[in-house]
Amino acid sequence: MKENNKIFLRNAKLSDAEKLYHWRNSDSVRKNSFSPNPITYDEHLKWLKKALKMPSRYIFIATLSAEDIGVTRLDITNNSAEISIYLAPNKISQGLGKPLLSATIYWCENNLPNIKKLTAKILPENKRSQKLFEKSGFTLQTLEYTKTINGNNTYE
Numbered sequence: 280m281k282e283n284n285k286i287f288l289r290n291a292k293l294s295d296a297e298k299l300y301h302w303r304n305s306d307s308v309r310k311n312s313f314s315p316n317p318i319t320y321d322e323h324l325k326w327l328k329k330a331l332k333m334p335s336r337y338i339f340i341a342t343l344s345a346e347d348i349g350v351t352r353l354d355i356t357n358n359s360a361e362i363s364i365y366l367a368p369n370k371i372s373q374g375l376g377k378p379l380l381s382a383t384i385y386w387c388e389n390n391l392p393n394i395k396k397l398t399a400k401i402l403p404e405n406k407r408s409q410k411l412f413e414k415s416g417f418t419l420q421t422l423e424y425t426k427t428i429n430g431n432n433t434y435e
C-alpha cells in the first residue's frame with residue numbers, strides 16, 4: 280500500500296446515517312447493487328439502526344487523510360465473512376478500491392481470527408469490482424443463474 284493511500288477503518292455510527300444514505304442512493308452504488316431501487320431516508324435509518332446492533336455484522340467507514348471515502352461491511356456466518364464494499368461517488372476510479380479492500384482483509388485477519396474464508400457477491404456486469412477482487416487474491420467459485428417465473432411456463 281502506498282503511504283499516501285493509507286486508509287483507516289472506523290466503526291460506522293448512527294451519526295453517519297445521512298452520509299451513508301446519500302452514498303447508498305448514488306448511481307454508482309445502486310447500479311452495482313443487488314437491491315438497486317432508491318430507498319427512503321426512513322427505510323435507511325431503520326436498516327442502519329438494526330444493522331448496527333447485529334453481532335454478525337460489522338460496518339466500517341473508511342477514511343483517508345481524515346476524509347470519509349467509502350464503506351466496507353462484513354457479514355459473518357460461521358467461519359466465513361462476506362465483504363461488501365463501496366467508495367463515495369467522487370472517489371471511484373482513483374485506485375482506492377485496492378487499499379480499501381486490503382484494509383478490510385487486514386482488519387478481519389487481526390480481529391476475527393476464527394474467520395478462515397472471505398467471500399463477495401458481484402454482479403456480472405461489474406467488471407471493475409471483479410478485477411479488484413481478483414487482484415486481491417479472490418477466485419471465482421460459482422456462477423449463479425436465476426429465472427423469474429410467473430405461471431406462464433409449459434410442461435415440456
Ligand SMILES: CC(C)(COP(=O)(O)OP(=O)(O)OC[C@H]1O[C@@H](n2cnc3c(N)ncnc32)[C@H](O)[C@@H]1OP(=O)(O)O)[C@@H](O)C(=O)NCCC(=O)NCCS
Binds near residue numbers: 365371399406
Ligand atoms: C468497486 C470499487 C470499490 C472499485 O474501486 P476503484 O478504486 O474504483 O477501482 P479501480 O479504478 O482501481 O479499478 C479496479 C481495476 O478494474 C479495472 N477496471 C475499471 N473498469 C473496468 C472495466 N469496465 N472492465 C475491466 N476492468 C476495469 C481498473 O483498470 C483497475 O485495474 P488495474 O488496477 O489493473 O488498473 C469502486 O469502483 C466502487 O465503489 N464502485 C461502486 C460500488 C461497487 O461496485 N461496489 C462493489 C460491489 S461488489
